[in-house]
Every structure is written in structure tokens, then in C-alpha cells.
Amino acid sequence: MEKTVSVGVVFRSNFNHLHHDGKGTTIYLFPILMHLKMSGFIKKIIFFAIAFFVFDKIFYAFLFISPHLESDKRLEKLVNGEINKEIIILGSSRGARNIIAKQIEDSLHLSSFNLSYPGSDIAFQEFLLQTLLANNKKPKAIILTLDDPIQLMPNDFINFRFDRLYPLAKYESINNEMIKRREKNFLSRFLILSRINQVNFNITEKKYSIWDSIRSNGSMPISFQSKDAAFNYDNAAQTYNKDNESLAKIKSFTNFQRLCLDNSIALHLIFPPNYKSHNRQFENRIRQLTHSEVSLFVHDTLNDVYHDKSYFFDERHLLVNGAVVFTNELIDMLKAKEHESAITVLGHSVQ
Template sequence: MFYFFLHHAPTLEYDTRLEQILEGKMNKEVLILGSSRGANNILAGQIESKTRHSTYNLSYPGSDVRFHYFVLKSVLKYNKKPKMVVLTIDNPHEFVNEKTLNFRFDRLYPLAKYNYITQELIRQKEKNVLSWVFCLARLNRSHFSVSKVAIPLDGKIDAWGSMPFYNRKASFIGKKNSVQLYNSALENTEKITAFKALQQLCLKNKIQLVYVFPPSHGAFDKQFYKRFLKMVPAHDVMVYDTLNTIYQKEASFHDESHLQQKAAQVFTNEISTFIQNKNYLK
């Protein structure tokens, strides 16, 4: 019975992207990594259309850079390497502890039938070593559900892995918050380590890594940006067009950090143009 629950769990999932990676079905030329700011604000299908290179969005709402590194590492283990990775940067929360950005263990639990996933859960002390031997030890509460995970009403996953907000009438009322002085002493060393490991993974596999700063209705943290530029090649950093008035309109935003579809199309076009102008995908 326990074996049934373990192997049945993946069939109930709405988001099957991680399982596609494990099954070797994620052979794309361009991959987008990030949190919800990558998932909602970057339209992979549009990049694919403009660059003529297969593109897929592997951004997960609520995920941090440690999870982004895990996703890329998993892609390279089971699939052909991409030519390019577009990494969405959460300004200013990329390296600090932020309650809305974490390692998405909930995406791993339903896939515990895969030894690779169980190994990762053990490594991160989410499961004990008994999980390697006993089927029961791999199960958690989510495995005992027999109902399919509900499809979200907003931000559905499209054919390219993106989750656009389809321009419903927004109730968002923007407020420009003042920027607090960025304090690098508060940075989480695990997140810094994961970020550097992701960079090295791309370097080792000759993958072009592009860093993207998406729009926000809040103030742009220039202190974090200056700190970030010390860690990366500046010519590989793309910041949204701060002079474009579309990003100043409340109607362009689903909430402070996420764009409605029409504004996401504008931002995605900026990314595509940046990629083409740099001739990254020659």
C-alpha cells in the first residue's frame, strides 16, 4: 500500500516541471530560473519566438537561489545542457533571509520515489537515512492524498513553463516604500555559496549566464545593485528600462513585484533584445 502512495503521488501534481527534468524531458536551449518574479514576469514562449531558440521557464514562486541551483544541477544531471540560463534576481532579497523565499521542499516531497530526490532530502536533513531503505520512511502527509492538486485560478503554467497574470482588473494600489540601507552582514552564507556554485556550474559547462533585474512598483535598491555588481560580470547584467512609463502605472502590476501580462510582454521584449544585442546565442 505504501508503495502505491509513493508512486501515485506524482500523478496528482499540477506542476510537473521537476518530474520532467528527472525524466530527461527538459532539453531546452534557454532556461529561466528564479522565484515568482521570473515565473510571472518573464514569458519564455515570447523569448523563444524572438530568438528562435527553444526556451522554458523553470522559475518557482517562493523559491530562493539555493533552489535555483538545485534545479539547474538537476537539469544538467538528466538532460542536455542549455546554451543560456537567465537568472532572475530578487532585489534586494537575493542573499538575505526572507520569509517568502525558501528552498521549495514541497516540490520534492511528491517525487520521493526518485532516489535522486530522496538523496537530496536526506542531504538537507528533511528525511533521515532510513528513507534510503524503507518505502514508508519516504512518505509524508502529502503522499496520502488521492485528489489532484487544484489548478490555480491565476498565474497558470503555460506551455513554456511561465505563469503570466492575464490582466485581470487589479485591485493593487501602489505605494513607493523608502529603501533601507542594504546590509551585507545580514546575508545568508548558504545563499551566497549556492549563488557562486550556480555560477561555477555555468562556467564549467560553458553556459552563458545572464542576470536579470525585473521591474517593481517599489523603489529600486541601488545599494544592493552596487553590491551585486561586485560578484558578476557587469556586461551580463540586464536591468529593466527604468524610464519606461509602463512600469510606473499601477494597472501594469498584479502586486508590487509582479507584472500583469501586457507589462510582462514589454519586459520580456527587453530581455530578448538584450540577448540578441549581446549575440549570446550565436
């Protein structure tokens, strides 16, 4: 005799279920329906994630091409371990324009390179030194030019040059530095759209400006004076207030010295000339913050060249003729340091 089975939908505790009278088997409909719905939802999520991942990676082309479009390739060479020189010059525009690396190299027979960036502060220079040591052969000496009086102060003239990092965002070390400085977030480690910057979308090849033409050894001396240049020598006594200093900049200045000392690199802190009297208060403050094993060099304040407007581009920067004079002073200083010490300052005998 055929067994009759009745199937019905009843409600218990607000759950739909299918009741089988044969042996009291209960099949719940709500979880099955939800499973079917969730499966569709999850599929949509997975599809969207894959589509977004593919879409995101398309933008890597902009990251890849950006470094090739830059005119100043010094930082990329630094990251790739291509700057292995015996003397490195660091600083802001005063280092870039006032010191001629090729002149030092030819005179001392020591390979030299200028890694100074106009508008850069001590925090950016610390980053450059860290990158140099991480990827390149360590130099024997570093020349760091100082900015009187804003070296350690918050200001609008020198800062961390993020604009130099943006074109190189494809490099992990560069992206990590931007994350460290909160210019990027951790998502930039995984997503191109989070790592990319507006400048990366500019696919035109960059050209040197008349002020920032870079020589083969990295220096950027200026050979002309602006026609409307209007500045006069300031002979007044210069002042300095340490209460205006930035603790972060002081920390970077201390770290910079420590990096050199820990790696047995001779560090020379340089006070380049301005078209004004030398700031003794600023010099004394720097001396207070300088390690005893670090040398300091002040330009020849009695040299008439530094009182002659025809050797200056503006109040803070020398023209190329003035840079030649100042670089010769540095060369004489390095030679004197070599001969006055029983321990070789540069790790090389200078003739």
C-alpha cells in the first residue's frame, strides 16, 4: 500500500520550515533562502573586488613612466645605488648653487657629487643621507651647508621636498617614507590609486629651468643676475632667537650628525656667505648643537668678494664666479683638515 506523505509550510519561532510527516524530518527554509541570497551577494563582492583590482593596476603605467620624465634624476640614482662618491655635498639652494662639486673633485682627486636640493630642509637632507647609506657605498666625507638663520626654524622657504618623492612613488622605500611622514596611508602599500599622485598623470617630459640646470656632478651654479635685482649689503649686527626653533628640525640635525659619526664619515658643517654681515649668534647656536667630532667652517668674512654685489645672484646665493671663490675656500679647508690631523679626515691622502 502506497504511503501518503504530506508536506506543509508551518511557522515556528518566526522561521519558515518544510515539515515531512514521514518521520518528523524538519527542513528549514529560511537558512536555505538566506544562503542562496548570500551566495549571490558574495559573488557580487568577489566580482567587484577582482574588477577593482584589475582597474587599480592599470594605473601602474603612470607610476612606471613618471621617473623617466623627470629632468633631475639624482634621487632615483640614489635609490638605485648609482651615487658612489667619496665626497657628498648636501644642503638647500645654497649648497646647490654655491659649491661646485667638479671643482672639488679636480683639486682633491676625490670623486664628488652635489645632492643639494633648492628649498630642502634638514629633515629632507636627513632622508637623503639615510637613502645614500642604505643603497650606496658610504662616502668618506659629507659637506652640509647651513641656512642662516632659518636652518632650524619653521618657515616657508625650506621644507621636506615631497614633490621630489611623488614621481618616484613606484619605489617601496619612497612610498614607505611618505607613509612614515603621513603623506600617504598604509593602503598605498596595496593600492596603486592610493599611492599615485596628481603629478604622475602629467606625462610630459620635464625640462630644466634657467635656475635649476644641473651639471654632471649635481651642482647648479647660476651664471646670470636678474636685471631687476635690487639688494644692498646689510652691515648690521645679525640676531638669532633659539625660541623660534623647531624641535623636529633639531632632532633631524642631531640624527644627521649621528648617522655620519656612526658610519665613520667626516662631517663638515658649512656657513656659506650671504650678502650681509655674518650672523655670529646663529653660528654660536649651531656650535652648541654640534658634536665635538664634527668640524665647522665659516667663509672668509674679510674677503672683499663677499661684499661685492657682482658675485651674488641675490642676498642668499652666489653667482658662478662667487661659487668658484667659495669652493676654493672649501678645498683649502679640506686640505688643512687633512694635514692638521694625525687621523685622515677624508680617508685619503690629499697632495
